[in-house]
Amino acid sequence: MQIEVVIAGFGGQGVLFAGQVLAYAAMDNNMEVTWIPSYGPEMRGGTANCTVILGDEAIGSPLVRNPKAAIVLNLPSLEKYESLVVPGGALVANASLINRSPQRTDINSVFIPANEIAESLGDRRLTNMVALGALLTLLPVLPLQAIEQALRDHLPERHRRLLPVNYEALKQGAIFAERESIEISG
Amino acid sequence: MPRELLKGNEAIAEAGVRAGVQAYFGYPITPQTELLEYMSWRMPQLGRTFLQAESEVAAINMVYGAACTGARVMSSSSSPGVSLMMEGISYIAGTEVPVVLIDVMRGGPGLGNIAPSQGDYNQIVHGGGHGDYHPIVLAPASVQEAIDLTVLAFDLADKYRTVVVVLADGNIGQMMEPAELPPMQDIRTEYPDWAVRGAQGRERRLLSSIYIDPNVEEVLNYRIMQRWNEIQKNEIRYKEYYLEDAEYAVIGFGTAGRVALSAVRAARAEGIRVGLFRPISLSPYPYARIEALANQVKVMLVTEMNAGQMLEDVQKATNGRIPIEFYGRMGGVMPFPDEILAEIQRIAHSLVPFDENPRQSWMKRHAELLGTLQGKQ
Incomplete structure (x- = not known):
């Protein structure tokens, strides 16, 4: 079993951190996992992405052409990754910054206003956790509790006060995905 | 030790620390900079030497000098930076002192780019510096292996008085994977009988790669090749x-x-x-x-x-x-x-x-x- 997740967006949207939280949760649940960022001469506001691969045996390639799932937090990332997700896979797109509908009908997708949900919780920086919560509803590779535990165990002390609102962001993302996801048609 | 989620570059640095590295000299270059950055924090914390040199040429020559004291020393760089170090590596080989070098390869030739590559194979395995010498070269494929091979590199460098290169690439350096760090080794207190650490009360020792008399230089070359024969016999890994x-x-x-x-x-x-x-x-x-x-x-x-x-x-x-x-x-x-x-x-x-x-x-x-x-x- 191997699950590949690409998380992509603008630098500053927390795409690398969302991937790390997923990787921590996988490790803590005794899975094999790799996390690899796109790295380059990039800056805040430029594109950023990471690939997380979870599996039950030693991971081979840390990159794949066609991931099982993608979280895309902006339009350029949707343009790049929607066509690459494997048939039957999952796509979470940030509707706050993307004003078009999904084109694929052979994957499970959810278009979630992640910025608005994050802002309603008091902090736009929760966008990544809203999207991660939505993804784990479409692709239940780990329970939300595993992500919450990973945040508790690995977030630096100075950020601990933000734990409850992060849990809420994950939950709101999951609830939205439960309600609004578009299942594979045909 | 529990499994931790570690970035390759930082894991290699911490592995060096735990292998008892006493001095690190380097110069920043992507995609290995996190290694140097980690050392800049970690080495002073432990009262050990971290020095950012003015160039790779300076860094490798500082490594050379520090290695002559019998201390565990290392440097790290990426392809174009390692090219600059080649003269120093040959001098280190000619002086028969143990050094560990990490090469986190990137795209080339020339300035190239900072993406992962394996273009340094010939430079490291078959050549680089002048003269008859063979570094030991170890190629990790995961963060765990990068840790294990870095620790091994120090032991092999000491055992054979040779340069050992851990040949990684930008992917290994940038990737995070669960891995287990080794226990912390003590800093050495006893030094080999060739080390130059002050000659008070004993006959002086001289470490050099200069053998003006070619016949004496040939004896050195023969000794290096004898050691290489031993290495070929004992150190094959796959x-x-x-x-x-x-x-x-x-x-x-x-x-x-x-x-x-x-x-x-x-x-x-x-x-x-x-x-x-x-x-x-x-x-x-x-x-x-x-x-x-x-x-x-x-x-x-x-x-x-x-x-x-x-x-x-x-x-x-x-x-x-x-x-x-x-x-x-x-x-x-x-x-x-x-x-x-x-x-x-x-x-x-x-x-x-x-x-x-x-x-x-x-x-x-x-x-x-x-x-x-x-x-x-």
Whole structure:
């Protein structure tokens, strides 16, 4: 079993951190996992992405052409990754910054206003956790509790006060995905 | 020790610390900068030496000087920076002092780019500095292996009074994986009998790579080659996957090796009897094992993130007994597993004889791929 997740967006949207939280949760649940960022001469506001691969045996390639799932937090990332997700896979797109509908009908997708949900919780920086919560509803590779535990165990002390609102962001993302996801048609 | 999620560059740095490195000298260069940055925090914390030199040339010569004291020392850099260090590496070899160097390879030649590559194979394994010397070269394919090989590198450097290079690439440096760090070793308190640490009360020692009399220089060369013979006998390392019943073997090191592992698994799922041979010691190279594999498998596929530098060592080992095919990506491009899978399928289902020159036939196939990619831009 191997699950590949690409998380992509603008630098500053927390795409690398969302991937790390997923990787921590996988490790803590005794899975094999790799996390690899796109790295380059990039800056805040430029594109950023990471690939997380979870599996039950030693991971081979840390990159794949066609991931099982993608979280895309902006339009350029949707343009790049929607066509690459494997048939039957999952796509979470940030509707706050993307004003078009999904084109694929052979994957499970959810278009979630992640910025608005994050802002309603008091902090736009929760966008990544809203999207991660939505993804784990479409692709239940780990329970939300595993992500919450990973945040508790690995977030630096100075950020601990933000734990409850992060849990809420994950939950709101999951609830939205439960309600609004578009299942594979045909 | 529990498993931690560690970034390759930082894991290598901490592995060096735990192996008892006493002094680190370096100069920043992507994609290894986190290694130096980590050391800039960690070494002073432990009361050890961290020094950011003004260049790679300065850094390797500082390493050279510090190594002469018998201390455990290291540096790290990436391809163009390592090119600058070559003179110093040859001097270190000629002086017979132990040094550990980490090369986190990136795309080249020239300034190139900062993406992962394996273009330093020849520079590190077959050459670089002048003169007859052979560094020990270890190629990790995961964060865990990068840790383990860094610790091993210090032991081998001491044992053989040689340069040991851990040859990683930008992918290993930037990737995070769960890994276990080794226990902290004590800093050494006893120093080897060749170290220069002040000669009060004893006869002076001299460490140098200058032997003006060629006859004396020849004796040094002979001693280095004797040691190299011992290294070739004792320090061959590799890993095999699914080779027991294999009809085909893929050979790749480091990141190319682990990408190939995904392709081999996918090919196995299709019923193709293929395995993977992953050299870990690139110097000394596992020629004998590859020669033996040539008696078992029908065809070998060498895959690298360069234009076929290790390919020539596989050809040397197999000596024309079986066809060797090649697939490479260059300039900082990492292959996806499906590219290597397609090569395995092509080989397993081929009805025509293979070209005698694997690099030429790969270049013909590659021209089509590059044409397609250009068409997409």
